[in-house]
Amino acid sequence: MLDAIGAKSVPELFRSIPEPLRLARPLDVPPALDEIALFAEMQRLASRNQVAHPPFVGAGCYPHHVPPVVDQLLLRGEFFTAYTPYQPEISQGTLTALFEWQTFVCLLTGLDVSNASMYDGATATAEAALMATRVTGRRKVVVSAAVHPEYRKVLDTYLRSTHDEVVTVPFGADGRTDLAALAGAVEGAAAVIIGWPNFLGVVDALPEASALARKAGALTIAVTAEAVAFGLLEAPGALGADVAVGTMQSFGNPPSFGGPAPGFFAIREPYLRQLPGRVCGATLDKHGRRGFVLTLSTREQHIRREKATSNICTNAGLCALAATMHLAFLGKQGLSDLARLNHGRLRLLRDALAARGVKPAFSGPVFNEQAFEVGDAEAVVSRLAKKGIAAGAPLARWYPDHPKARGALLCVATELHSPELIDLFAKAVQP
Amino acid sequence: MLDAIGAKSVPELFRSIPEPLRLARPLDVPPALDEIALFAEMQRLASRNQVAHPPFVGAGCYPHHVPPVVDQLLLRGEFFTAYTPYQPEISQGTLTALFEWQTFVCLLTGLDVSNASMYDGATATAEAALMATRVTGRRKVVVSAAVHPEYRKVLDTYLRSTHDEVVTVPFGADGRTDLAALAGAVEGAAAVIIGWPNFLGVVDALPEASALARKAGALTIAVTAEAVAFGLLEAPGALGADVAVGTMQSFGNPPSFGGPAPGFFAIREPYLRQLPGRVCGATLDKHGRRGFVLTLSTREQHIRREKATSNICTNAGLCALAATMHLAFLGKQGLSDLARLNHGRLRLLRDALAARGVKPAFSGPVFNEQAFEVGDAEAVVSRLAKKGIAAGAPLARWYPDHPKARGALLCVATELHSPELIDLFAKAVQP
Amino acid sequence: MSNPTGWKPSMEQGAAAAGPMGPGAGGAVQGIAYEEPLVFEHGSRGRCGVSLPAAPGPEVASDLPPALLRGGIEGLPELSELETVRHFTRLSAWNYGIDTGFYPLGSCTMKYNPRSSEALARLPGFAWLHPLAPAELAQGALELMWQLERALSEIAGLDATTLTPAAGAQGELCGLMVIRAWHQAHGNPRKKVLIPDTAHGTNPASAALNGYTCVELPSGPDGRLHPETVQQAMDEDVAAIMLTNPNTLGIFETHIAEIAAIVHAKGGLVYGDGANMNALLGVARPGDLGFDVIQYNLHKTFATPHGGGGPGSGPVAVRAALAPFLPLPVVVKEGETYRLVTDVKERPSTVGKLREFWGNFGMFVRAWAFIRECGPEGLKATAELAVLNANYVRAQLKGTYNLPYETDSLHEVVFDDKAQKATGVTTMDVAKRLIDHGFHPPTIYFPLVVHGALMIEPTESESRETIDAFVTAMRAIAAEAVAAPEAVKAAPLKPVRARLDETRAARKPVLRWTPGMKVE
C-alpha cells in the first residue's frame, strides 16, 4: 500500500504534523488485554455492582422487564452498526422504525408531531423551554418544583447561557404544584413546565396548570420520566399540554446506570418549524412506492448552522428503536396491562408499608412511585444497601428545606417487584 | 375461521378422534408461567449448577473460549429458525456455510470428503464402523481400549443390533494402543478404530496402526474429540486414516452439559457412496451462477428408505455452523496459536503438579489433556467439588481393572485455564 | 414468549382491514443483496479474527514427536473479525427462516422459536456446565431433566421417558432397540416390523438399522390404515408395528385401538412416531390410544429451533414393562438430590448407550421453558390452534388445488397438483413460485402415497392474516398456472439464485472448496 501511496513508511504519512508536536512516547494507558483477559477484568468490575434485586428506586430511571426478544433483535448488525440515515434508499429499516417511534410518541402523548429522539428527558425539557421562548418571544419559563430536580438543573444550565429566566413554583402537601403560586408566576411566561406524573410520583394538576398557562399565552410543557404511566393516565395532549417531553427509557432500555435512554419530544403541529432535532417523514420513490426520509432539515445545524433550532446531531436512535420494539410487542393490550400491573404493585407496596405503620408523605394520587415517611431516609438506604437492595431516593437530597420532604423516601414498584419481594422490602424498611 | 371451515366449534375439528380415546382432563404438568416468573424459575435451576471456574475435566467435552461474536451471529433468525435446506434458492446461507463446514473438516482431517454433520462423535464413530462393514463386507471391527469409553459403548449398542462383532485391544503403559495385540486382532477386520489423540489424552500410534490395518485390508478410523489438536498434530488423513470422525464441539459450542455438539465424518473419496448423512455440493443455477444444494441424496432414507446408508435426518446443523464460524474467525494463524496455547497450558499444569510430586499416569506424549497419578481420584474430585471446581475424570470409572488407570485423574488445560488458576488447581489437588 | 399464539377466543371476529401492502406481512419484492465468496476465497491474507492470550512458539511442542506435528494449515482463511462478521451476515441474508416469514413445511412443525428460550439456554449455569461435573455441581440441570422426563411421560400417557436420543430418527432407533430387547427377554427378538406406506423414510431406515425387515402396509382409500390390513400382515414374527398418528397425511388413524389390539394379541408391540404430536397435545395421549413406545421431536412439538438442520432431540416414552430396557443415563431423585445412573450394573437390562453423555441438554432447557410457559391449557391450545389453522387452509384452498383425501385433517393438510395437470405446472413449480410471493414452500412430494404432494402445516403460531396472505398467493399461482404457465415454471425470479441444477451437483460432485475450484 505504501508503494501505491509513494511513501517509504507509515510515519512519513504524518509529516504534516510538526515533529515537536508529536508524542514521543507510548500513551500511558494500561497494556492491551486479549479477549479472555478483557472479559475477566470487565467481569470483575461488573461484579462490584450489586444488582441481585430489582431496585426500589425509580426517580427518573425505571426497572422494567425487557423481553429478551427486544435485545436479540437490537443485536442485528443492520440496525446497530448503521448511522443517521443520510442515504434513505439503504436505510429504510432505520427510517421506518423512526417513523413508528414518532407515531408511538404521538399516540402515547396525544400530540401531533414527534421528533426522532433526544439525548434524554432532561435535555428534552430544556430544549422544550427554549422552543417556547422562540415561539412566544418571551424570556421567562415557569417550572414546578415537583418536576424532576435533575431536569430542572439541566434547564438552569441551558437557560443560563441564553439569559432566559427560570421561575420555580412550589408544590403543596398533596405533592401537586401549588396552583395559586403558579397563577401568580405565569404572567409573561413563555412556558409552564409540569410533571406527568411528577418527580414525587404524584399525578399533578396538569389540566388546571395548562388552563392557567393558556390564559397567560404560555405553552404548557408536560414532563414524563415514567412512560408506562401513559398506559393508565390520560394523554397530556388531551389535558391541555402543548408539548410533551421526557424519556421512554421504561420501554426496552435497561437502567444502565442512567444512560443511554431515548428522550422524546412531542408538540402540537403549529410549532413544527421550531421543533429541535431530526424528523422522519413519509414520501414516495420515483416509482411511486412509499418510503421514508429525514425531512425538514432546514431547521438543523448542518444547513442553518448558528440559526438552527438546536445543535443536536447524533441523538438516541438505537434507544428509540429499543423502545419502539418493546412498544410494538406490548401493543394495545400489553401496555394497559403493564400500566395496571405497575399501579397494582405500587398499591401492594403502599399497603405493605402501611401495615407496618409507614405512611405516604404526600396525599396526592400516584402511579407506580410514591414517597413514604420513613424518618431517617438516608439511614434506611444504607441499611438496605447492606442487604444489596437499592432502597429508594431520600427526597431531602433535593428538597432539604421542604418539611414534607424531610424524612421521605421515594420508592417505586413495577412488574419486577413480586408481592414476595415487596413484603421483604417493607419488612426491611420497618423491621 | 370456523365459519370458513364450516365447523361449529374447535373441538368439532377433532371428531375423527373417538371420544373414549380423548383426554378428559387437563394434562398434569405445572401451571403456566409468565416470562418474568419463567426467568426466575430457570435462574433458580441454572444457579444450582456451579460454573464459576472453567472445569479441569475434558474427557470428550472441552471448555474453550467462544468469541461472543459467534454467539451473536448464531442468533440471526435467518440461520437458527431455518430447517434443512430443501429449497436451495432461499437457503443459500445455510448451504454455503455447510459447504464451508465440509471444507474445514477436510482441511483439518486431511481427507477428501466430509458430510454435513452427525449427532455427535460417538454416533459418528459407530456409523463409521457400520460404513466400514459395508465397504469391506466384513463383520468385525477392532477398537482400541484407549478410544473414548462413551464412544465404545455406543459402538457396542449400534453394532449389537446389526450383529457385528467388536474386538477391543488394550493400551500399554505409555497410554498408546498395544500394537502387538492389534496385529493379532486385525485379521479379517472391517476397521481399526483408534483415538487421535485418544481418551487418555495421549497422541496414539495412528501411523503404526493404520499400516497394520492397511495390510489386513481394514479401514483405519481415527477418532478425535478435541479438535483443537488438529492445529498442532498432523492430520489423520496424512497418517493413514481412511476415515476421521469425532466432534468439533471445541469450536463455537459451549459444553452445555454434553450436548448438542457437531459430530463430524470425513472419508477418502472412494467411499463416497457409502457415506452416511447429508452432503452439500456446488452446482450452477440456470443463469450459470454458482450455488449450493444438498446432493447424493440417493444414499438417504427419504429416497432409499430401509436401504439407506443411515437413518440420520435432522443432524447438528446449527452446531456445525457455530464451529464453522469459530474456525473462520480463528483462521490459519488463530488455530495454530490456539493449539500451541493449549499445549503450553497443559505443560504448565504438568509442571505445577510435578512440582507437588504428582506424576503423569502414562508416559506417552499428550496434547492438552493428561492423566495424573493422584491416588484416590474420587476423593480428589469430591474435595475440589466443595470448592466449586470440576476436577477431572477418575479413569477407574471406565478402567476399573487397569493398574495404571486406578488412581489416575484425567485433567485438561486450555486457553481458559490461566497460569494462576492452574496453580490454584495444583495446590488444591495436592495441598 | 407471549402465549404460544397470542390467540384468544375473542379473536374469531378479529380479522380486520389489511394494511396497504396486503394482509399480514407483505410479499416478496426485488431488493438489494450482496454477493459473497466462500470464506476461503477472500483475498485477504495475514489477518486473524480472534484475540487470544500470547501463544508460545513452536518450541512448546518440543515434547512431541516432530513427525506427528504440522504447521499452519494451508487453505484456512486469514480474515479480520470484521470481514468475517460481514461474511456470515451476508450469508444469512440469503436464507429464509421462520423469523423471515410463513414456513408451512409439512411434517416439520415450523412453529415460533421463542427468543426467551434462546436467552435461557445461554444462562452460564446451563451453557457452561460440563457433562462430567460432579452431581453436586449440577443439581439444577439434573432437576430440569427429571422434571422434563415426567412431563413428557404425562403428555404421552406412558410411564417412563428417556431424553437421550439426539433426534427423531435416533428416537425411532432407540424405541425399536427397546422393543427388540423386550422381545429378546421374552425369548425371541422376532424379525419383522410393519410400516404403512405413508410412513416417513426414517421409519424403515431405523428398523433396518435395528436388523429388522420392513413389511410395508398399504393405507386405505381414506388415507387410513385398516385393521384387516394389519390382521393379514400380523404374525408371531412381527416385533412391532410403527405408526404415525395423525399420519403424514394429517389424518387421524381412527382404528388405532383395534389395530393395537390385533398387534398385542400376537405378542407384538405398537411403536408411535411422535413427529406429529403437535396435533394431540392435551387432546389425546398415545398411551391411551394403545401405543407402547413413542418418540418425540422436541424441535417440532416443543419449539426448539430447527437450526438449518438440527440439532434436534428425540426423547422416547414407554410403558412400565419396557422401562428397564431404556438406554442410559437415567436421572433418579434420591431424597432431595438428583443423580445420573450411568452404570449398567444398576440397569442390567438397558439397551446401553446411544450417544455420548446425556442428550442434547440445550434442547431440554428450551423444551422445558416451552412447557412451563404453556402450562396445561397452553399445551392444549397449541394443538387446537394448529388444527384450526390447518383446517382453515384446507377450506380456503379446496377447489383451487386437488385434495386427494377428503378425510378430516388434523394439524396438516395434503394437496396435490392434479388440478394443474392440464397446464403442465407441477408441484415443484408451485413451490418455486411461492418463493416469489414471499413464502417458504410446503413439504413437496411427500408422503409418497400422494403423487405430487403439497403438504401444508401452518402450526399454531400463525395469525389468520398471515394464512390469508398465503392462501391468496396459492390462489394467484393456480390462476397464473392457467394464464401463464411458463411464468410459473420460470420461478423463482427473486432470490439471489434461480433454480439450481441438482443433477449436475450429483453427477460431478464438488463437495468442498479447493484452491481454484471450478464448478461446471
Added chain:
Amino acid sequence: MSNPTGWKPSMEQGAAAAGPMGPGAGGAVQGIAYEEPLVFEHGSRGRCGVSLPAAPGPEVASDLPPALLRGGIEGLPELSELETVRHFTRLSAWNYGIDTGFYPLGSCTMKYNPRSSEALARLPGFAWLHPLAPAELAQGALELMWQLERALSEIAGLDATTLTPAAGAQGELCGLMVIRAWHQAHGNPRKKVLIPDTAHGTNPASAALNGYTCVELPSGPDGRLHPETVQQAMDEDVAAIMLTNPNTLGIFETHIAEIAAIVHAKGGLVYGDGANMNALLGVARPGDLGFDVIQYNLHKTFATPHGGGGPGSGPVAVRAALAPFLPLPVVVKEGETYRLVTDVKERPSTVGKLREFWGNFGMFVRAWAFIRECGPEGLKATAELAVLNANYVRAQLKGTYNLPYETDSLHEVVFDDKAQKATGVTTMDVAKRLIDHGFHPPTIYFPLVVHGALMIEPTESESRETIDAFVTAMRAIAAEAVAAPEAVKAAPLKPVRARLDETRAARKPVLRWTPGMKVE
C-alpha cells in the same frame, strides 16, 4: 474483538489473488426482499406480543381520579410475538450497516463495533445498575468511569475529563460553557467565537446556543487556517476559537501552535472539536498542540455503535485551570472507594448539570473495553492504519476524481465531482450509484468549502481487499459517467426503494401514521 485491524506489518505483501467474485466481499446483486407494512398497518387484532404476570382489572385504578384515566390506546398494534419479530427482522434487511459492508462515511469514523463490547455492556452488573443505587453497590461502575476519565485525559494530553455529555455536539456545548464560565470568572464572558468555514455545523450551533456570536474564518488555498487570518479576527471580545484538527478536509492544521499562541495572547482559549481524533491517537495530543478544551466522540474514535443515529457520548477534556468549571457529576476516589460528586457545594464553580444522571454509561463500558483491548500500541496502530487506508484511497482515486486540495491527508480524503462536470453526473449520482455496487456512499456535500464534496473515511478496520473493491467501483462509476451518464443518474436500481422524493416529504410533511394514512 481481535486487534483493531488484524493488521501486521507483514501484511504489506499480503494482497493475494481475489476470489471468483472479485476481491474482498462481493458487490450488490438483486435479491429477494420482503415488503412490510408499518407495525400499525398489520391486519391482526386482539393479539399481544408479551407475556406478563396477570394484571389487575380497571378497579385497580379506583384510587385515581376517573377524569385522569384513559382506556386502551386506539391505534396501538395488536400483534403476536412472532409477527413482531418478523416485522423488525424484515425492516432490518432494508438497512445497510458496517456489518453489511464498507461504510466510508467521512467525518463519522464508521469503524468496526466489536461484538465483545456488546456482550460486555450487557453484563447484568452494568446493564441493570440503577443510577441512584448507593455508591457501595456501584463501585465497579464508578471505578470504570474513573479509569476512563484518566485514560481520556492522557490521550488528549489534558488534565481533567468529564464523561457526562451525551454526544459530540453536547460536548461542544459543554466545552464552550466551561470556557464562558472561565471568562466570567475572569470578569468578562466575552461575545464571539471564531470558527473556520470548514467546521461542522454543530460548532456554530453550539456557540449560538451558548449565547456567542460566530465569526467565520476563511481557510486558505491549501485547506488550512492561516495565522494571519486568526490574527486579524482575534480581539478581546473573542472567547475562543473552535478548531477541528485534522480539519474536516482531513488536513492537519500545521499552524496550530502559532494560532493557539495568537488566541492565548489576547486572552482567548482554544477549543478542539475532537471528532477526528482517530487520526491522532497516540501520535499527537491536542493538549500538546495548544488546545485548552476538546470533546471526544466515543461513538467514532472509540468504536461504540452509531446505532442508526445514536446514542453517542461526548466526553470533554480540559486543562487544569478549567477543571473546576466542568459539569457535574465528577467521580472521585477516596482511599479505595469511589464516589460521585453531585452537589454544587463541593464544586462551586461548576457550570452545573448538562443531562440527567451521569452520562451514557453504556457507551463508557464499550469505549473502555476498546481502550483496554488496544492498549498503547493498539491505539497508535489505529491512527496509523486509519491514515494509511485514507492515503491509499487517495492515491488510487486521484486522477479519476478531482482532488480540490493537494495538501497531505490524514485519516480521510475529500474529492469532488469537477472531473465529472462535463458528463452532468454529480456527487449525488456517484453516491447513489455506489449503492448499486454494494457500498455505502461517503459523506457528500460536506465540508461546504468544497463544492460537491465526496468525503471518504475508510477507518483502520478495513482490509486492503475491501478498499480495492471500493476503488474499483468508484473507477467503474467514473467510466460509466462518461459512457452512460443516464444510467448513473438512474441509480440506485437495486435497493427496495429507488431515489426518494425529499422535496415532497418537506412540502407536505407526513410525520406519523394515522388510520388510512396517504402519501401523495
